[in-house]
Amino acid sequence: MGVNVWSNLLTDPRTPESLLQDLHSMEQQRVALNMQISLVHTIGRQAAECAEKMAQSDAVYTGRLQQISQSSGTTPHTQKES
Numbered sequence: 001m002g003v004n005v006w007s008n009l010l011t012d013p014r015t016p017e018s019l020l021q022d023l024h025s026m027e028q029q030r031v032a033l034n035m036q037i038s039l040v041h042t043i044g045r046q047a048a049e050c051a052e053k054m055a056q057s058d059a060v061y062t063g064r065l066q067q068i069s070q071s072s073g074t075t076p077h078t079q080k081e082s
Contacts, residue, residue, distance in 0.1 A: 002030060 006027045009015055015023070 002034075003027070006030075 006023065010020060010023055
């Protein structure tokens with residue numbers, strides 16, 4: 001939609017020539033901003049997925065340590081630092 005609207009405005013003979021450079025600059029900025037927003041959104045989604053996977057791995061690890069502790073009656077040694 002964005003490029004088409006801009007393109008129609010730029011090619012319309014009623015658009016003053018004095019606005020062409022500013023309209024072009026604004027369109028370039030709009031495209032760059034959309035890309036930046038998209039990247040931030042993607043990074044945020046990836047971070048959330050990573051956090052979920054880390055939590056899942058912690059849960060499995062903790063569960064296994066509890067299993068060992070219950071079967072041996074001792075506290076298992078862990079190398080994990082919090």
